[in-house]
Every structure is written in C-alpha cells, then in structure tokens.
Amino acid sequence: MRVAIVGATGAVGHELLRVLESSTLKFGELQLYASPRSAGVKLPFGGQELTVQATPEGAINADLILASAGGSISKEKAPAWVAGGAVVIDNSSAFRYEPDVPLVVPEVNGEAALRHKGIIANPNCTTAVAVVAVAPLHREFGVRRMIVSTYQATSGAGQKGIKELLDQTRVVLGGGEAGAEVFAHPIPFNVIPHIDAFQENGYTKEEMKVVWETRKILGDDSLKISCTAVRIPTLRTHSEAITLELERPATPEQARKLLGRAAGVEVRDDPGAKLYPMPLTASGKYDVEVGRIRSSLVFEGGLDLFVAGDQLLKGAALNAVQIAEYLQEQGALKGRVAG
Amino acid sequence: MRVAIVGATGAVGHELLRVLESSTLKFGELQLYASPRSAGVKLPFGGQELTVQATPEGAINADLILASAGGSISKEKAPAWVAGGAVVIDNSSAFRYEPDVPLVVPEVNGEAALRHKGIIANPNCTTAVAVVAVAPLHREFGVRRMIVSTYQATSGAGQKGIKELLDQTRVVLGGGEAGAEVFAHPIPFNVIPHIDAFQENGYTKEEMKVVWETRKILGDDSLKISCTAVRIPTLRTHSEAITLELERPATPEQARKLLGRAAGVEVRDDPGAKLYPMPLTASGKYDVEVGRIRSSLVFEGGLDLFVAGDQLLKGAALNAVQIAEYLQEQGALKGRVAG
Structure with missing residues (x-):
C-alpha cells in the first residue's frame, strides 16, 4: 500500500x-x-x-x-x-x-x-478529545446536555502558533510589549476567547464545530451542547471542563469504572495524590486524560469532569x-x- | 478616621x-x-x-x-x-x-x-468577579442554574505566584525543566485544575467558595451553582466562562442593555471588532469586563457569557x-x- x-x-x-x-x-x-x-x-x-x-x-x-x-x-x-x-x-x-x-x-x-x-x-481537535471521554458515558447513561469550556493550546494554530507564543513571551520577559500576528491579540500571559470566525449566533466556528461534530459522531442530533472555546498560553494539549446532564443517574465511581475500561482514555483522577489531567502530563500521550470526575451540583445524577488530550495526536x-x-x-x- | x-x-x-x-x-x-x-x-x-x-x-x-x-x-x-x-x-x-x-x-x-x-x-476573588456580572441578570431574569469554568491568574496565589510563573517560564525558555513550589505542578505553559484543597465531594474549596459565596451574596440558597476552578499561566485577572439557566427568558440584547447600566461592569462585546473580555485589557481596570454574551444552546432563554476581572482589584x-x-x-x- x-x-x-x-x-x-x-x-x-x-x-x-x-x-x-x-x-x-x-x-x-x-x-x-x-x-x-x-x-x-x-x-x-x-x-x-x-x-x-x-x-x-x-x-x-x-x-x-x-x-x-x-x-x-x-x-x-x-x-x-x-x-x-x-x-x-x-x-x-x-x-x-x-x-x-x-x-x-x-x-x-x-x-x-x-x-x-x-x-x-x-x-476538530477539541471535539475528538472530548468525545472519547463522553461517548462511553453517553452510551451507558445517555447525555442530555453537555457544557464545555476549553483551554486550548497555541499549537492548535500550527507551528506558527507555538512560535508566536515562545517569541512573544521572550519579548514580555525582556520588558517589551508583545505583538500578535497569528492570534487576534498578544497571547503571552493572556486569555483569548476567540478561536476561528464568529458566527451569526455569537458563537465562534470552533465552538459550533464542537456542537455539530459531537452530534454527528455520537449519531444523536437531539443532544444539547454548548461550548466556550478559549485560547490560552500553552504549547500543546487542549484541556476541557465538561458538565453533563444525564438521562440515567451516574455516580463518579461508576463513571471512573466505565472510563477505566474505555479505549483511548486514561483515567487520571486521584486528587489526593495531585493526579488530574494536565497538558504537562497529557502532551505526547496517545490516551486522553480524564479526571476531576465528580457529581454535578447543577444536574441531579449528572457529572462534571476535566479532560486533557494532545490535540496534535488524538485531536x-x-x-x-x-x-x-x-x-x-x-x-x-x-x-x-x-x- | x-x-x-x-x-x-x-x-x-x-x-x-x-x-x-x-x-x-x-x-x-x-x-x-x-x-x-x-x-x-x-x-x-x-x-x-x-x-x-x-x-x-x-x-x-x-x-x-x-x-x-x-x-x-x-x-x-x-x-x-x-x-x-x-x-x-x-x-x-x-x-x-x-x-x-x-x-x-x-x-x-x-x-x-x-x-x-x-x-x-x-x-473570594473568583466569586466577586462573577457576581457583579450575574447579579443584575439574576434580579431581572432569575438565575436558576449557573455553571462556571475559571481561568485564574497566578497572582491569585500572591506575589510569590507571579514570581514562580515568571522565573519558571524563563527556565523553560532557557531549555530547562520547570519546578514548582507555590503551585502543585509546574505552571509555565501548563493548566492546573486544582486551586485550594480538595473537599470530600471532589470539588476544591475554591470551587465550593463560588457556590457558597454566590448564594450568600445573592441571598438565594436555592441557586444551583457548579464551578471548575483552573490555574493557568497568566499574571493577573481571572476570566470565567459562565452558562446561566434563567427563570424568565433573556435575549443577548436585553442582557447587554441591562449590564451596560450596571455598576462595576464594562460591557465589552463586539466580536466583529475583536472586542471581548481578556486579561490583557481587564488588568488594572476597576470594572469587570463582560462579553461573548449569547443565547445558551443548552437552556432555552438562557445565556452564555465570558467575564474578565482584575482579581486583585474587584476580587x-x-x-x-x-x-x-x-x-x-x-x-x-x-x-x-x-x-
């Protein structure tokens, strides 16, 4: 071949x-x-x-x-x-x-x-990282609503994104003022809630990709999904805070067990030992790290979780x-x- | 006096x-x-x-x-x-x-x-920044559920937090490996979903502070609030992605108008002109920046918004x-x- x-x-x-x-x-x-x-x-x-x-x-x-x-x-x-x-x-x-x-x-x-x-x-990289963690939960407990806030690395904009972060961080540390060519604003020590073009509904295309693509991959157009996509000054790996409303109640223990058996997922969820998903540990890794699994405080029987996945790899x-x-x-x- | x-x-x-x-x-x-x-x-x-x-x-x-x-x-x-x-x-x-x-x-x-x-x-700084934006919406439309994901600056851990970010970023840019004393893990180019101590329910104390304190300040213990609190490599200003379920439906236009009159708030919400809340513009500012105001895709009549507030000032x-x-x-x- x-x-x-x-x-x-x-x-x-x-x-x-x-x-x-x-x-x-x-x-x-x-x-x-x-x-x-x-x-x-x-x-x-x-x-x-x-x-x-x-x-x-x-x-x-x-x-x-x-x-x-x-x-x-x-x-x-x-x-x-x-x-x-x-x-x-x-x-x-x-x-x-x-x-x-x-x-x-x-x-x-x-x-x-x-x-x-x-x-x-x-x-889309953000979708791929989220969906490996959410799909097993959807199959078992039925996701009704999914709210995603992202922490996206500069390499999402390619090599030039990484270069701009490193170069401009050096400028700031040298006492200068950072510029921006790749990103809409200077990225060192900043947070930019703007990835891809804005749509008529006020969401960016990046945010709507998570909505459209998660539905298509899970084969369920009834899913209610919302996303806030945010660029932060990291090099690699997208992290995501995810809140899930479920049709059938799940406990964190059930979720951990289920995700522990799921392909493409590494459950990294031992807060007492300071183990949770992070770019530092997820970068270069094939599996998506999933942790901070806890009962939702807004949806009875729902779940909150945090994922970190190398968006250049799984994404x-x-x-x-x-x-x-x-x-x-x-x-x-x-x-x-x-x- | x-x-x-x-x-x-x-x-x-x-x-x-x-x-x-x-x-x-x-x-x-x-x-x-x-x-x-x-x-x-x-x-x-x-x-x-x-x-x-x-x-x-x-x-x-x-x-x-x-x-x-x-x-x-x-x-x-x-x-x-x-x-x-x-x-x-x-x-x-x-x-x-x-x-x-x-x-x-x-x-x-x-x-x-x-x-x-x-x-x-x-x-708590995260609560103060969120509540100036959410309180006017709560009074007018009645918040039922509130889901918060934070992007918190290192100065939340004081001067030593800023110093660790700057010093360790220099180490990484010099080809070395970052260490950590103030934070649980190296912070340069990383994301740490761990601020303050973990509680029995799996949430951190920082996350529960947002729940407890928002209820107390708004005088409404029935509010369902959830938070994921995340430390990122910024110097100053906490940003927050907030999703609101409302009792009475609100349009983004109504919210913008209402928040435009609210004390302590600067509506910064013109995506076409690349205007939205960011640490770069909110740092050193008394008002909390509020933008990315859009109709929720998960709660009919609800709202999504993004805020950035200097947590050393308003917070x-x-x-x-x-x-x-x-x-x-x-x-x-x-x-x-x-x-």
Whole structure:
C-alpha cells in the first residue's frame, strides 16, 4: 500500500510521521507533500530521510492520503485524489458536515468509516478529545446536555502558533510589549476567547464545530451542547471542563469504572495524590486524560469532569492513522501491504 | 478616621495602597502592618513613604482595618481588633460563612454591610468577579442554574505566584525543566485544575467558595451553582466562562442593555471588532469586563457569557475599599474624617 501525507511539514504533519513510525498500519511507500516552498525539505522517517515534494495539481499516485494542509487545499484537491483511486482521510473541516462523508473517531464510531465514498473526515481537535471521554458515558447513561469550556493550546494554530507564543513571551520577559500576528491579540500571559470566525449566533466556528461534530459522531442530533472555546498560553494539549446532564443517574465511581475500561482514555483522577489531567502530563500521550470526575451540583445524577488530550495526536494525527488502521483491519484498504 | 492595612506588603496590600490613593474615602492616619520580617520596609503612598510595622499581638489603634494577611492571622487577631473598636474588612475566608458576618459586594448587596458586628467579609476573588456580572441578570431574569469554568491568574496565589510563573517560564525558555513550589505542578505553559484543597465531594474549596459565596451574596440558597476552578499561566485577572439557566427568558440584547447600566461592569462585546473580555485589557481596570454574551444552546432563554476581572482589584483590594466607602457614605464609620 502506498501512503501519502499532504501537509507533511506542518505541526500535524510532523506528528503524522511520528505516529506512522509506531503504527500497526502496513504500508510500503510513503510520499510527503507540502507547499512548493517546502519542496526539497528532508524529514526523518524510520531511520531514513524522505524528501518533501510540492503537492501536485491533480491526482496523487497513492492508495491512502492523509491530508492536513488546510481546508482550502482539501476542498480543491481531494476530489481529484479520490478520482485517482485514493482513500482520503482529511484533517480539515472542508467535508466534515457533508452527509455522505463519515466523521470518525475509531473508538466511538469506527464502523462509520466503512461507509465512505472516498473521503473520511477527521474531527476538530477539541471535539475528538472530548468525545472519547463522553461517548462511553453517553452510551451507558445517555447525555442530555453537555457544557464545555476549553483551554486550548497555541499549537492548535500550527507551528506558527507555538512560535508566536515562545517569541512573544521572550519579548514580555525582556520588558517589551508583545505583538500578535497569528492570534487576534498578544497571547503571552493572556486569555483569548476567540478561536476561528464568529458566527451569526455569537458563537465562534470552533465552538459550533464542537456542537455539530459531537452530534454527528455520537449519531444523536437531539443532544444539547454548548461550548466556550478559549485560547490560552500553552504549547500543546487542549484541556476541557465538561458538565453533563444525564438521562440515567451516574455516580463518579461508576463513571471512573466505565472510563477505566474505555479505549483511548486514561483515567487520571486521584486528587489526593495531585493526579488530574494536565497538558504537562497529557502532551505526547496517545490516551486522553480524564479526571476531576465528580457529581454535578447543577444536574441531579449528572457529572462534571476535566479532560486533557494532545490535540496534535488524538485531536489530529493519531486519530487519522487510527482510522487507517481500522480500515486496514477491516480489509477496506486496497493496495499491496508492503512495497 | 484612622485606617490600618494588615498584610501591606502582599499582592493585595500593594493594590490596597493604590486604590486608597484615588479613593473617595476620607481618612487621616494610615498605618501599615505585615509580618515581622517586613517591618521597616517603606512603601509609597500619596507622594510620601510609610513604614511597615510588625502586626501587634492585640488591638490596633484604628477605626478601620483592611486585613489581607491570610485566614489564620485574621481568625486569630480580628476578634481583638473588633474588641479594640475597629471595623474590620477581611479579605480572607476566615469569617465568610459565619451567619452574622456580612459578605459584601457593594454593587450587589451593599446594605448587608450595615448589619455588621465588627467584621465584614470580602468575597473570594473568583466569586466577586462573577457576581457583579450575574447579579443584575439574576434580579431581572432569575438565575436558576449557573455553571462556571475559571481561568485564574497566578497572582491569585500572591506575589510569590507571579514570581514562580515568571522565573519558571524563563527556565523553560532557557531549555530547562520547570519546578514548582507555590503551585502543585509546574505552571509555565501548563493548566492546573486544582486551586485550594480538595473537599470530600471532589470539588476544591475554591470551587465550593463560588457556590457558597454566590448564594450568600445573592441571598438565594436555592441557586444551583457548579464551578471548575483552573490555574493557568497568566499574571493577573481571572476570566470565567459562565452558562446561566434563567427563570424568565433573556435575549443577548436585553442582557447587554441591562449590564451596560450596571455598576462595576464594562460591557465589552463586539466580536466583529475583536472586542471581548481578556486579561490583557481587564488588568488594572476597576470594572469587570463582560462579553461573548449569547443565547445558551443548552437552556432555552438562557445565556452564555465570558467575564474578565482584575482579581486583585474587584476580587480583593478595590472591593474592600468600596465597602469602606459605602459605610462612610452611610455614616456608618466612626472616627474623625481627616486626621
């Protein structure tokens, strides 16, 4: 099987290479693509060096394309990639809301991936992190309302987001005044309740993605979901405070037990030992950390919890590769297994 | 009138001096007290320099004492101060939950201060910031449920909290590994969902303070309130995402209008112009910034909003001085007006 990464030099592209190195996915050739100005860049993979090429105009000679170069490139080029015979796992929001494009988190709705028509969408990072924790609770206790407040890292805006945080923090520590190019305002030691564009209803697109995508992944349009998405001065890993109203009452003990068995989740919930989810411990980790599990004080039988998940991994690269692994396990990826 | 500040060298003490300089409070003598190791320190006030003295064992010869030296000192010494004839406005949590101690935010329940028996409690900073925004909405529309997620600055742990963030951030930027003494974990580029001690119900004391104190200030024990309190790497100003279920439906326009007339609030809510509450703009400001006002997606007729308030000011020093100003305006502070 021939695999291609489009957007190989970005923050998610970097993680895709690392995740593929330790993946169970069987493939031969690996092609790396990015914008023309990155052509010729060499990236390490499995002890070798692979040369990045400029993304071509038309089809790519690959069986599986992992696309993470932004919505406009996916929107423009994915149809040609599909016409050329590839299965596309797309990390952008370009196709997520199209009814015949599956939106997949393998632990939650892997089987939806099998119904693809060439394109499978990877969810928004905030949604992916939340849904691995919420899905098992939804299945067992029935989520009615879900209120999410996020603590999102600068790498959600890519490498340039990380760079701006580090560079501008140095400016502030040197006694200067921070500037902003990537973010709407200076990010060092600040909090910006603005991620992606504002919609007519006053919510940002980032916030509405959590609403739309969680419903689509859980297959339940009746879910009432609200989100406040906030950028904070961290490098990596999105944290989220989540309040759940449930149809059937749950105790924290039941939730901990259930989540302890759930795939993709690490229950990290021992406050006495200062164990709870944090970017410091969740960064670089495949599992989403879930903790601070407690009975809701506003919904009888409901739950409050706190999650921290590496949004470049479960929120992007890891989830995309897990979709590919699932498809291959199900015999739904063509191409020779080893090149 | 003779005023004394106990805890003058701390983060809140520093702000008390600045706020008193521009206050309408009429007073003569100002005495500064702190721990013995700070005795002799000189602090600027109104163009002069005042010398800090060690807090004495018994009474203090003052009519008004602004105490901000921590709960154990207040608990130990406030009764003697009251016995000595002073009115004590206490910034610690030592007396907040005693039924005969008023807990006061002047814009919300100033008249409660008049019923004091010597001690008036200043609320927890997170509560004070939230309640100036929520109280007008509660009066008009009736809050039923309130869900709060906080983004709290390191200065909530005092000067040493700020210092640890700055020092340890320098360590990380220099390629080292951050340590932690003030906070439970390294704070640079991290998120710590742990402020104050954990309670039996799994909530922290900081979270329960928001529950208990909001109810007491609003005078409504039926309010269902939940909080997730989170320390983030900012220097100053607590931000909060707040979701409100209301008895009578409110539109964002109604809320903006109402809050635009409310004391202590600055409506900063023009997303198209990138105007919303942020530490960057709220720090050093007396008013609490309120914005991102939008119809709730989980409670019909409810509201979502985002607030940012300088917790050293409205959350501490400013609120304490405003209580004193209110008492003096009401003729409820004794002592000569000018020394």
